[in-house]
Amino acid sequence: MSQRPVKRSLTLHGHRTSVSLEDDFWHALQEIAAAEQRPLAALAAEIDTARDPATGLATAIRLHVLRHFRNRGASTPS
Secondary structure, eight states, rough: OOSSSSEEEEEEEEEEEEEEEOOHHHHHHHHHHHTTTSOOOHHHHHHHHOOOOEEEEEEEHHHHHHHHHHHHHHHHHO
């Protein structure tokens, strides 16, 4: 897997945009969307809408992925 960000295209809110993410973050985002049984673009659009305007979309996606897996780990019984 690539350790360098790869530019990928998405359609958010009816407009094409691109985001540069490392493969691990991209695959994790796809995993989250699949687990939630919704399109990846819908999840990305939700992240885009919720992010602070000063935060880039790629950063917002990385933070969403991190929080998702941290929360999932915290809810797993020891």
